[in-house]
Amino acid sequence: xxxxxxxxxxxxxxxxxxxxxxxxxxxxxxxxxxxxxxxxxxxxxxxxxxxxxxxxxxxxxxxxxxxxxxxxxxxxxxxxxxxxxxxxxxxxxxxxxxxxxxxxxxxxxxxxxxxxxxxxxxxxxxxxxxxxxxxxxxxxxxxxxxxxxxxxxxxxxxxxxxxxxxxxxxxxxxxxxxxxxxxxxxxxxxxxxxxxxxxxxxxxxxxxxxxxxxxxxxxxxxxxxxxxxxxxxxxxxxxxxxxxxxxxxxx
Amino acid sequence: xxxxxxxxxxxxxxxxxxxxxxxxxxxxxxxxxxxxxxxxxxxxxxxxxxxxxxxxxxxxxxxxxxxxxxxxxxxxxxxxxxxxxxxxxxxxxxxxxxxxxxxxxxxxxxxxxxxxxxxxxxxxxxxxxxxxxxxxxxxxxxxxxxxxxxxxxxxxxxxxxxxxxxxxxxxxxxxxxxxxxxxxxxxxxxxxxxxxxxxxxxxxxxxxxxxxxxxxxxxxxxxxxxxxxxxxxxxxxxxxxxxxxxxxxxx
Numbered sequence: 001x002x003x004x005x006x007x008x009x010x011x012x013x014x015x016x017x018x019x020x021x022x023x024x025x026x027x028x029x030x031x032x033x034x035x036x037x038x039x040x041x042x043x044x045x046x047x048x049x050x051x052x053x054x055x056x057x058x059x060x061x062x063x064x065x066x067x068x069x070x071x072x073x074x075x076x077x078x079x080x081x082x083x084x085x086x087x088x089x090x091x092x093x094x095x096x097x098x099x100x101x102x103x104x105x106x107x108x109x110x111x112x113x114x115x116x117x118x119x120x121x122x123x124x125x126x127x128x129x130x131x132x133x134x135x136x137x138x139x140x141x142x143x144x145x146x147x148x149x150x151x152x153x154x155x156x157x158x159x160x161x162x163x164x165x166x167x168x169x170x171x172x173x174x175x176x177x178x179x180x181x182x183x184x185x186x187x188x189x190x191x192x193x194x195x196x197x198x199x200x201x202x203x204x205x206x207x208x209x210x211x212x213x214x215x216x217x218x219x220x221x222x223x224x225x226x227x228x229x230x231x232x233x234x235x236x237x238x239x240x241x242x243x244x245x246x247x248x249x250x251x
Numbered sequence: 252x253x254x255x256x257x258x259x260x261x262x263x264x265x266x267x268x269x270x271x272x273x274x275x276x277x278x279x280x281x282x283x284x285x286x287x288x289x290x291x292x293x294x295x296x297x298x299x300x301x302x303x304x305x306x307x308x309x310x311x312x313x314x315x316x317x318x319x320x321x322x323x324x325x326x327x328x329x330x331x332x333x334x335x336x337x338x339x340x341x342x343x344x345x346x347x348x349x350x351x352x353x354x355x356x357x358x359x360x361x362x363x364x365x366x367x368x369x370x371x372x373x374x375x376x377x378x379x380x381x382x383x384x385x386x387x388x389x390x391x392x393x394x395x396x397x398x399x400x401x402x403x404x405x406x407x408x409x410x411x412x413x414x415x416x417x418x419x420x421x422x423x424x425x426x427x428x429x430x431x432x433x434x435x436x437x438x439x440x441x442x443x444x445x446x447x448x449x450x451x452x453x454x455x456x457x458x459x460x461x462x463x464x465x466x467x468x469x470x471x472x473x474x475x476x477x478x479x480x481x482x483x484x485x486x487x488x489x490x491x492x493x494x495x496x497x498x499x500x501x502x
Contacts, residue, residue, distance in 0.1 A: 001281060004255055004378030008285035008371050029450075030252060033437050034259035038426040039385045042481055043474070045429050054438045065409035080440075085433070086482060088447055089475045100482040104500070105390065108409065115366030115440075119289060120259050121366060124372055127255030135348060137377075139356070143362040150439040158359065164398045172466075177287040178296050182336070184283050186266045186399040196339055223294070224340045230293055231337060240355035240500070249355070249491070249500070 007127060013172040015131025016069045018164030022053075023075040027128065029189070031077075031163070034124035035117035039073040039240050044117060046083055046110040047117050050149050050157075052076040060148050060158070065137035073236070074130065074164025078138060079118045081110035084245075101154050102250040131170065135160035139245050142242040154247045173214075176206045178223075258378060264423040266382025267320045269415030279377070282328075282414070285375035285379035286368035297334055297361040298368050301400050301408075303327040310436040311399050312411070325381065325415025329389060330369045331397070332361035332385050334405040334498075352405050352500040358494065365409050382421065386411035393493040405498045424465075427457045429474075451475060 001009075007216040023031075032049050040046075052058050061078075070076065083101040090097040100106050122132045136158045138145050145157045166172075179184075182199035190196070204222035211219040221229075243249045252260075274282075291297075303309050313322035314330075321327065334352040341348040351357050373383045389396050389411045396408045418424075428434075431449035441447070455473035462470040465489050472480075493502045 001380070002378040004258065004373075005281055007255065008375050009281070011286050014289050014290060015418045020274065029431060029435070030256055030425055031280070033428075033431055034256050036431070036434060037263050037425065038258050039265060039373065039383075040428075041387050043426070043477060044481070045434070047432055048436060048439070048440065050440065053440055053462045057261045059440055062495060070369045079420070083441075084479055085447060086453065087476050088444070092475070093479050095479060095483055097482040099477070099485045101487065104494055105485075105487040107358075108390070108490065109387070109486075110299065111359060111362045112410065116370045117280070119367045119370035120374070120411045122290065122367075123371070124253075124259050127253040132290075134292070136292050136360070139359070147438075148439075152440060152442055159363065167432050175294070176487045177284075178336075180280060180284055180287070183287060183296070183299055184280070185299060185400075186289055187301070187308055188399075189299065189301065189335075189403060189406070191401065191403055193339070196286070196336060200336065201337065219355065224343070224495075226294060227340050228344050228346060228348070230295070231341070232346055232349040234350045234354055236354075236356040237354065239359065243355055247292070 008123065009175065010033055010174060011126055014133040014171055014172055015166045015168045016024065016133050017167040018069065018073040018131065018162065019167055020072065021165050023076050023163060028075060031121045031124050035121040036119045038116040040116070041109045042111050042147050044086070044109060044111050044113065046081055046113045048080040048082040048155065050078040050080060052078065055115060057148055061145065062136070064141045064144055065135060067137055069133060070135060070137070072161070073162035073190060074153050076119065077161045077163065078149060079114050079158050079160065081149060081158055084152045087154050099141045104238070104249060107248050116214065118161060130163050131166040132161055132163050133163060139236050156243065156246045156248060176203070176210050257371055259374065262377055262497065264425050265384040266417045266421055266423055267384055268418040268421045269320065269324040269382065269413065270418055271323065272325050272416045280370045281324060282375050289367040289371045291359055292360045292363050295337070295360060296365045296399065297362065299331040299333040299406065301331060303329065307487065308360060312389070312396065315392045316386060318386070318388055320384060320409065320413050321386060324413035328372065328412045328414065329400060330365050330409050331402060332365050332407040332409055335403045340403050353498060355500060358499050362409060369412060370439040372412065374480060381414050382417040383412055383414050386413060390487050390490065399449055402482060407497045420469040427454070428460050429454055
């Protein structure tokens, strides 16, 4: 096992409490360039990264998310799917490229490109001893985020990431994951329902134990209970409208 | 700069020619578990990984992609967005969770979760001296891939990845990326068109030089020319239909 595999398998957990030590400009640049080095579909590089240093904007984004660590961290990144510069090229040639940005394929390509970049940023940050937490909460109010960051057409703020030195009393630890045998399938998807349910049961027990230990018995819910609670109410029901408004998934 | 940042910034390039040395089962498991350790939105873990070892299936997937390295590699992964196990939980409680899987938000969450996992697999593989290439080409014929891998409802094959020991005559090298200043914005998106066009010009020149050097002058196209060529024809126009058929982006 390489040191990197060891880091990936054993170090990551979401950090939600940081020291007030801002990242240096040099570190920010390194992280973003590590991100840019990730694979990109057909060389399209459909991304921009917004680094937030303005306290007023951080405060406003905290309001969007409802999470203190959006304001209190070493650095705040917002990751943006970005076909705006492709649109500039399109203008130059008086072309007809919008139908590509607007397609479902364009959305998949753009979303995947951004996520590959961001995960390199996360891995790079953690290798420097920093902690990170992804912020899907930026999608709580896409219109407001677009307004705050002055995002142009054919861009979409997918998520953020808070980065920083973990606070001394930050005591997170890696959280259990679904059994490997449940996630991994050889050659074809395992649709044996009894087996699938057995894996769920195994994982439910593990998660329940994990919470009991972490909270001195105050929490004991299973993964299935968490999933049911979360997915039973439709999250961010405006997302398709917001994608349309930004020029995506149009017919 | 950590060794990991050094790896991320300077080592990655897509490898498209591999030695015929299969990965061990242990390595495959390590890679997938490194992937599972990545962040996951709201702990949903909306993914499955299919490892392809059956020569007939590899051959069929090569036909889907038109790429020899889909068949000739050390290992082939297909990464699947997966709400099937959430649907099993839904059945148990006779619930109403489908509207979450079917929403645009559900698609974003699922796609991002899969990509974060996959990028950890890529980083882990490269740290072991292996090469990788992402295979968006699996989306050339989603219906066929679903059939081959026996994928159930509420799953979607997003992309593949070929992994392996680079062939002795594999001579790829990191490819230039957009200027940092073009991708990175502080506090708000830089919509200064003259600056944006200057960055494009700078990058166009760099890419053109890169191709000239790599091909002894045979290729010299700019990035803008590549982008225009690629995005001027709508790629995979069936993607929205395919998403619908798998239970996604329904109204």
